[in-house]
Amino acid sequence: MRIAMIGTGYVGLVSGTCFSEFGHDVICVDKDHSKIDALRQGEIPIFEPGLKTLVRKNVDAGRLTFGTDLGAAVRSADAVFIGVGTPSRRGDGQADLTFVFEAAREIAAAIEGYTVVVTKSTVPVGTGRQVQDLIASLCDRDMFDVVSNPEFLREGAAIEDFMRPDRVVVGTSSEKARQVMEAIYRPLSLIQTPILFTSLESSELTKYAGNAFLATKITFINEIANLCEKVGADVHDVARGIGLDGRIGPKFLHPGPGFGGSCFPKDTRALLETSRMVETPLRIVDAVIDINENRKLEMAEKVIAACGGDVDGKKIAVLGLTFKPNTDDMRESPSLDILPKLQAHGARIHAYDPEGMKEAALLLTDINFCDNAYQTLDNADALVIITEWNEFRALDLDRVKQSMKTPVMVDLRNVYEPDLMVERGFSYTCIGRPVR
Template identity: 60%
Template sequence: MRICMIGTGYVGLVSGACFADFGHDVTCVDKVPEKIEGLLAGRMPIWEPGLEALVKHNAGNGRLKFTTDLAEGIRDADAVFIAVGTPARRGDGHADLSFVYAAAKEIAGALTRKAVIVTKSTVPVGTGDEITRILHENGAPEGTSVASNPEFLREGAAIRDFKIPDRIVVGAEDEFARDVLREVYRPLFLNKAPILFTGRRTAELIKYAANAFLATKISFINEIADLCEAVGADVQEVSRGIGLDNRIGPKFLHAGPGYGGSCFPKDTLALLQTAEKEGVGMRIVGSVVEVNDARKAAMADRVRDVLGGELQGKKVGVLGLTFKPNTDDMRDAPSLALIRRLQEGGAEVVAFDPVGREQAEPMLPGVTFAEDAYTVATGADALVLVTEWDEFRALDLRRIAAVMRGNHLVDLRNVYEPSDVLRAGLTYRGIGRGELQG
């Protein structure tokens, strides 16, 4: 199959490279010349494990191409995927669909024969209807169809998620679109990946409903963690106890500083806006958003508490800046709210992240960036573990204690056992694990 992928961001580049690896002929299009120039030179615009090798392999054998010329990209394409950004609009939380609609208009003018136009971007219910209208009004060839094919990729595990998916969702209104997308995903049938065909609006809603439910699990266990601290229980054991129930499951029941990233924050807001527009109350999702926003801001209070209620003149080390491990994505990362609150309180902040520094530096003025965890700890009054990168899981705690000015470890991901931290000569404050240890 001949595929055009519009957008070389996280979703577009991973999807395009994986489609090419299946044997399809893929052309990725982006309006930003620097991104295309970088990709042609083998430089990735994002950090994702395994992506660079996958892109270079398929570009080398001619199955994966890059261009800024949309007309060149969609020439003779069977399927054109729209994978551009849909960020939350400032002020109202609505998904900004301007990039999607601009792409649709350009596609209409460039198509030379009918094709299936597929929204891979996360878009509100009814977006496919508007794309259909735009294509018709701008002269798209007769028979051109519009489908929804939401992505379910986890940053840090995106290639595996694409190639071994839990499910493939296709929202289509005609057999032409279903046939083309069935052929596009045929290589995955060997893995027995379930493919769910629905109406277009249903597919659009599935993506938002899935992310809102996962965000709900996170906010739920974070509130349970607060209760655990109040009553002297251990949220780690509570999570395991309820997660062993196969009706609940263990995933997304890890207490922490709140969710961030490119999906959950904007998708929950967009779902709320859709519900409000339709006059439907969504109090649960609304509460999830409120709980998460408050939680990220409150993490600095935990640091203040271990420092005796005073941040002024204190030095705080921060380990991990990205919203999760194995990505350089800083969008809505909990570290941002934490560090800003620490700085507002008068603290000096030193930070280290294995891959996120380039993205983080412009977002965190006044922060000193170090080269490793031990440099961060040197002279610090408190050390805060924010992102659970593998290299932070087995630190030499005695060495940490020896170089710090203070002796406080605030573990926002519950990576360490309190007893191990105490034996190293540090105090311990985790999430949902009772009172301050040490």
């Protein structure tokens, strides 16, 4: 199949590259000429494990190309995927569909033969119908079908998620479009991946409902962690205990400083706004958003408490700035709330992140960025772990202790065992676990 992917951001670049790995001929299109030039030179604009190698492999094989001419890409394609950004709109939290509709207009102007237009971007319920009506106003209705095909990619594991997904969801009422999508995803059918065909609306809502449910699980275990701290229970034991129930499952039951990233915050807000527009309250989602925002600030209070109630003039060493490991994505990261609050209380921040410091420098001010984890620790009054990168899981604790002014560690990801840290002479604070 010949595929045009509109947009070379996270969704577009990963999806287009993986489609080419399936054996399809793919062109990824973007209006940013400098980005396309860089991609042609093998420079990848995002950090995603395995992506650079996969791009190079398929470019060399002639299956993956990059361009700026959307019209030419559409005219030669069997399917055109819209993979542009849908950021939260200021004021109401709804997804901003400006780029989606702009792409749809340009696609409509270029269609010459039957084409399947696929919304890969995360869009609110009803967007597919709007895209269909927009294209139909500019193009013969028999020349196209609009399909919803949401992505379910975890940053840091996107290649594996695309190549071996839990499921593929496709929203269409057209048998002709269904056949095209079946051909595109045939490599996954061969490994018995469930492919669910639904209506446009059901497909669009599935994406939002899935992310809202996962965000709810995270928020639930964070609140249980707070309760554990009050009653002397261990949240890890509780999470394992409930996770062994097949109806609940163990995933997304890891306590921490709150969820962030490009999906959960944006998608929960957009889903809530959709519910308000149709006057159907989603009180659970509303509570999840509120609790998560407050939790990030509560983590700053936890650090201040661990430092004796005062961080004024104190040096705080911070390990991890991105919202999760194995990505350079700083969007909605807990660090963006935690660190400014510590600074407002007079703290001096020295931080290190393996991949996120370039992005962090655009979003945080007055941060001393360091070359490695140990450089942050020199004469530090406290160490705070915000992101659980693998290289932070086995720090030389003797070196850590010797480097610091006071051996205070605030572990917001529960990387270390409380008993071990106490034995090694640390004043240790974690999430939802008793420290004796």
